[in-house]
Amino acid sequence: MHNDSPYVRIGTLLHTRGVHGQLVAPLELSIESLDPITCIFIQVLGNTHVPYQLVDKRLIEPDKAWLKLRNITSKEAAHSLLGKSIWLLQDTLQQLTITSVFPQPLIGYEVCDVHIGSLGAVINIEKFPQQHCLDVAYNDQSLLIPYIPAFIQNVDHQKRSITVCLPEGFLEALGLKT
Numbered sequence: 802m803h804n805d806s807p808y809v810r811i812g813t814l815l816h817t818r819g820v821h822g823q824l825v826a827p828l829e830l831s832i833e834s835l836d837p838i839t840c841i842f843i844q845v846l847g848n849t850h851v852p853y854q855l856v857d858k859r860l861i862e863p864d865k866a867w868l869k870l871r872n873i874t875s876k877e878a879a880h881s882l883l884g885k886s887i888w889l890l891q892d893t894l895q896q897l898t899i900t901s902v903f904p905q906p907l908i909g910y911e912v913c914d915v916h917i918g919s920l921g922a923v924i925n926i927e928k929f930p931q932q933h934c935l936d937v938a939y940n941d942q943s944l945l946i947p948y949i950p951a952f953i954q955n956v957d958h959q960k961r962s963i964t965v966c967l968p969e970g971f972l973e974a975l976g977l978k979t
Contacts, residue, residue, distance in 0.1 A: 808842060808850055808888040812866065813908050817880055822873040823857075826887055827908075827925070830899050831863035837896035841868070842888040850888055864928065884909070910961045912937050912946065915954060917972075920944065923963070935963070942977060 812828040835858045842850035857869035873879050912920045912935065921944070925936040933948040946952055946965055955964040972978065 807890055807892075808844075809891055809894050810886050810888050811894070812887040814843075814868075814879075814882050814885050814887060815908075816883065817876050818867060820876050822869065822875050822879040824868045824870070824873075824879050824882065825861070826866045826868060828864045828866055828887075830897075832860070833863070833898040835860055835866060837893060838889065840893075841870075842890070843882060843885045844888060845885075907935065907956070907963065910956075910963050912963045912965060915964060915966045917967070920946075920965070939977060944972075944975070944977060 811830060812826040814824045814826050816825050817823065818825050835855075838855060838858065840852050840854050842852055844850050853873070854871040855868060856871050857867075859867040861867050870879075870882075873882070907923045907926060910923045912923060914920055921938040921940075923935050924938045924943075926948070927934040927936050927945060934945040935948055937944040937946060946967070952965050952967065953963065954966050956962075957964075
């Protein structure tokens with residue numbers, strides 16, 4: 802997100818629901834209501850943001866939304882939007898009652914350990930009372946890495962990468978081998 806941009810990324814279209822093009826999106830913030838949102842933007846082809854009018858919307862949880870977009874009427878059409886980021890205009894964001902903000906959007910970022918090398922891509926951010934954890938697709942298994950300074954060495958948003966330093970024996974203690 803650039804300060805001079807009118808857009809703010811708030812989530813990712815993660816999966817479809819139903820057969821009429823409904824989408825579920827984890828949000829990078831917790832909000833009280835979706836009421837102020839009438840339109841979302843999806844970034845395509847570089848820095849072009851395409852508007853999509855919402856015909857229905859619901860909060861499943863304070864940080865997860867169910868969305869129905871105008872002209873997206875089938876599961877197949879919705880499927881073409883999966884993995885795309887959801888953006889709002891800054892003015893719309895300011896109308897929301899935000900109760901908390903999660904780490905910068907990290908889904909899809911490549912995670913590399915300083916000693917082991919590439920671990921895989923972030924597939925989700927799990928929210929626990931104590932901390933957030935990066936859910937990394939590691940050797941066809943889920944690897945949860947605490948999103949805390951002791952583990953996270955660097956986040957490079959330009960390269961979409963996260964450098965971690967896992968404690969010695971971390972993977973083995975989880976039953977995972979390097």
